[in-house]
Amino acid sequence: MTTGVGITVTGQATGLFPALSLPLRAGAWTCLLGPSGVGKTTLLRLIADLPAHVDFSGDITAEDDQPLPGRIAYMAQSALLLPWASVLDNVTLGAKLRGNRADRDRALNLLSRVGLADHAHKKPAALSGGQRQRVALVRTLMEDRPVVLLDEPFSALDAKTRAEMQELAMELLQGRTVLLVTHDPSEAARVGHAIHVLSETGLESVAPPNAPAPRAVDDPETLTATGALYSKLRGAA
Amino acid sequence: MTRLRNGFAAALLLLAIWQGLIWVLSPPKFILPSPALVAETMWKSRALIGEHALITIYEVGLGLFFGTLFGIVTAIQLATSPAARTLLRPILAFSQAIPVFALAPILTLWLGYGMLSKVVMAVLIIYFPVTSAFFDGLMRTPAGYLDLARTMGATNRRILWHIRIPAAVPSLGSGLKLAAVYAPIGAVIGEWVGASKGLGYLMLLANGRAKTDLMFAAVLVLGALSMALYIAVDAGVTRYLKRRES
Numbered sequence: 107m108t109t110g111v112g113i114t115v116t117g118q119a120t121g122l123f124p125a126l127s128l129p130l131r132a133g134a135w136t137c138l139l140g141p142s143g144v145g146k147t148t149l150l151r152l153i154a155d156l157p158a159h160v161d162f163s164g165d166i167t168a169e170d171d172q173p174l175p176g177r178i179a180y181m182a183q184s185a186l187l188l189p190w191a192s193v194l195d196n197v198t199l200g201a202k203l204r205g206n207r208a209d210r211d212r213a214l215n216l217l218s219r220v221g222l223a224d225h226a227h228k229k230p231a232a233l234s235g236g237q238r239q240r241v242a243l244v245r246t247l248m249e250d251r252p253v254v255l256l257d258e259p260f261s262a263l264d265a266k267t268r269a270e271m272q273e274l275a276m277e278l279l280q281g282r283t284v285l286l287v288t289h290d291p292s293e294a295a296r297v298g299h300a301i302h303v304l305s306e307t308g309l310e311s312v313a314p315p316n317a318p319a320p321r322a323v324d325d326p327e328t329l330t331a332t333g334a335l336y337s338k339l340r341g342a343a
Numbered sequence: 344m345t346r347l348r349n350g351f352a353a354a355l356l357l358l359a360i361w362q363g364l365i366w367v368l369s370p371p372k373f374i375l376p377s378p379a380l381v382a383e384t385m386w387k388s389r390a391l392i393g394e395h396a397l398i399t400i401y402e403v404g405l406g407l408f409f410g411t412l413f414g415i416v417t418a419i420q421l422a423t424s425p426a427a428r429t430l431l432r433p434i435l436a437f438s439q440a441i442p443v444f445a446l447a448p449i450l451t452l453w454l455g456y457g458m459l460s461k462v463v464m465a466v467l468i469i470y471f472p473v474t475s476a477f478f479d480g481l482m483r484t485p486a487g488y489l490d491l492a493r494t495m496g497a498t499n500r501r502i503l504w505h506i507r508i509p510a511a512v513p514s515l516g517s518g519l520k521l522a523a524v525y526a527p528i529g530a531v532i533g534e535w536v537g538a539s540k541g542l543g544y545l546m547l548l549a550n551g552r553a554k555t556d557l558m559f560a561a562v563l564v565l566g567a568l569s570m571a572l573y574i575a576v577d578a579g580v581t582r583y584l585k586r587r588e589s
Contacts, residue, residue, distance in 0.1 A: 175496075188506065199492075199505070202501070205498075264397040
């Protein structure tokens with residue numbers, strides 16, 4: 107099992123967010139919450155070494171001092187499945203893009219773990235939105251990276267599917283360092299081992315509920331935390 | 344099916360107008376032959392028309408094949424190399440400013456009266472639409488795919504092969520549909536300027552001998568062939584794109 111590595115982001119982006127320090131604890135889920143346009147996704151893209159079109163000065167370092175590129179997997183709000191490729195070809199895309207042999211057995215095994223064994227040879231158009239995100243999750247797992255960056259991957263799903271996806275992702279990504287960017291306070295309250303709210307004034311850390319994640323949606327403690335996050339967001343906006 | 348029925352209705356309407364003109368104006372048959380006479384000539388001269396049609400079909404087919412091939416290669420070159428873009432794009436734009444018609448006499452001078460000059464003509468006329476459609480597609484790869492590929496550690500070449508080219512196939516399909524419309528035009532222009540075979544040549548020949556009925560027959564056959572080509576390419580592209588994603 108791949109274990110996560112801790113990461114610290116320190117720095118500022120001119121015109122977007124002031125000086126901040128965001129720790130991603132090894133093996134834990136860190137939720138980055140905030141209104142649209144404050145730079146959550148930008149922060150994630152900076153960690154992923156993707157073009158962020160922003161003037162960032164600062165450092166992104168891993169606690170083992172090894173370089174980050176090649177140790178990160180990425181999952182976005184859109185499943186980003188290639189419509190012309192089968193589910194199996196989509197989840198083994200990374201190997202193909204690196205010129206490696208695709209581990210089809212592992213792919214099929216993971217697909218059956220998310221309940222999509224029968225869909226391996228279908229095209230994405232034949233799947234529902236929730237199924238597509240499960241395929242994207244398997245593709246992320248196939249990368250087998252210690253750090254996983256999730257950019258609102260569940261926000262386009264209906265409430266029931268979203269809750270199921272949160273649980274499935276927490277189960278399958280166990281042990282890895284996860285950054286979840288979200289605008290949904292109840293999602294952060296459910297899955298966050300650490301929760302940070304980003305606003306124009308900076309980053310604010312909020313204590314997560316005590317219960318182990320994923321927490322029940324209707325647990326009083328989760329609900330209280332959700333409420334507190336809501337007020338924070340409204341204050342921040 | 345509705346399209347077929349509409350097409351049939353439109354053809355009937357045109358035929359009716361044509362016949363109406365004949366009744367009202369009763370022009371001499373070397374000015375405007377009646378539909379019945381043209382149909383009769385078409386049937387009587389079917390061997391002659393068929394022989395020339397075959398040549399034109401051959402030219403159009405070769406032109407389509409090579410024009411598409413060159414267009415695909417050029418688009419990939421342009422999409423992958425900024426140097427090629429700065430150098431080739433102005434040349435391409437300039438070449439389009441010259442009407443391809445104007446080149447026909449030069450091509451005939453250089454390449455002779457045979458098939459080659461017509462094929463080159465067809466290639467030239469479809470090269471630009473195919474190149475530009477496919478190039479646009481290659482430059483419009485959804486950003487999310489590229490982000491994903493980058494985090495996966497992909498090389499540019501593999502991104503091109505596994506993501507950008509397949510993602511641009513629908514654009515190439517639009518280019519092909521345009522090419523199917525243009526290719527017959529190119530071949531026939533080539534035949535007009537100088538040829539001893541082909542439907543374009545047959546039209547000129549019939550016109551010169553005041554065999555207007557034969558000229559009409561050749562025009563109608565050319566029109567039907569061009570239409571069939573477009574319908575076939577359109578259906579093929581649509582079907583392929585649909586099957587690819589299901």
